[in-house]
Amino acid sequence: MNQSNRNYETSLHRLGKISTAVMLVALISVPIVMTMIFGIEVEADKTLTAFVGAFSLFGIIGAIEFFSYAPILGAGGQYLSFITGNIGNLKLPAALSGIKIAGYATGSKESEVISMISIAASSIMTTLIIFIGMLFVGQFLPLLQSPFLAPAFSNLMPALLGALATPVFVKDLRTASVPCLAAAAVTLAIGYPMVARYQAFLMPVFLVIAVGWSFVLYKVKRSTIQRSAEEMSE
């Protein structure tokens, strides 16, 4: 690893850790300051009950997402997207689209930087839109919920994933075949609502299936190349 690489990684993790810690302190300060300024007493037992329920679900999802997204988003993309949220519907597609436009291979050093830049640009734009939305929600809502546009917004995710996943699958049909068949089988077996509800829990399983199947293909390809090399030498 050269000096420039090491400097970048040190700066990246320093910025990621410090900015995340600052954000966590700022977030936790919100209910603390509210309690202090408004002089409101919180019913600790009921709040704790609700917290345990929510944490047992979101805590596990957070841990799974931590391990699942890092290899795809890169460290910079992960620090950023875990702060601004909306990963599956905004940050991940923005990163993948950016990598596609730039034309670098996923997992390369360049793609990691492009992913981070895409997520940063997306985060700034989304924050701005939500701010404008908050100010003018009364004006926007009739348009967004109009019967004419309602089907389009209800089906944003299928449209987004259709546009995002199709070129990836077509480019590498052999690798995509087994994970796609597995996803179809699981959906047919337990139904779409259950898949949607447990998507975060199913994610590591599908990552293992995809990597496992890709490994099988890699081995087959290597042994074929080896065999042809041996035949050539004979």
Place this chain on the structure above:
Amino acid sequence: MDQNYLSLANSTTLFLIVLIPIIIAVVQAILFLRLGLSEAKNLDIPKPTLKKVMINSSLFSIIPSLPIIITLAILMPVLGKYIPWLRLSVIGSAIYESMAADMTIKSFGLSGLGDMGITSSIFVSIVWVMTLAILVGPTLNIFLLKSYDKKLRSIRSSGGFLAVATGALFIGMLSLMGVPLLINVANPLGIIAAVTAGVSVLLLDGLAKRTGKKTIGEFSFPLSMILGMASTIVATNLL
């Protein structure tokens, strides 16, 4: 209904309190952007490429951000303006925030989001639960991401199969996210949207290659997404 809680929820004081984390989120994004651009220079990534990436990401983000405004509008009558604004701008997502708020309201013996019995005390409890329950991911980033990232980098640099495994991870993630939507027969409009968007992106990418007009390829993803969404409007009016 305790009227105090809504006046509190829509107060200027609360606006100023939640403004701080939102400003930090924007500053963080700008700092990462600067770091990314300086590293891109070291890696000799051409400036026009970076410009295209930033424009594309910004433009793409507009449409998927709009449903967040709908969630904002759904949460606002219950939680006021500023807490939903904060929670949907920082860490949160529409599903998580609605669920966390609903779970807290129910733990106080009420029926859930929209119940008229919410008090100032319950409101602050909701904010506590929404805030704390979602912090696992960022906390893990602080303590574990550096070592996890180091491990991932050494795996990649070791070459062989592990160097190409990222592509497979990518496919695994998209297969679980995309295929169930594509075969969800209960929502035929979703299937129409996915197929239209998928076919459109292939056609646009093909057209870009054939004509040599790179701009078509650069915007094929957001354009196809919009075409997919538009197809549902056409289908609704035709069917």
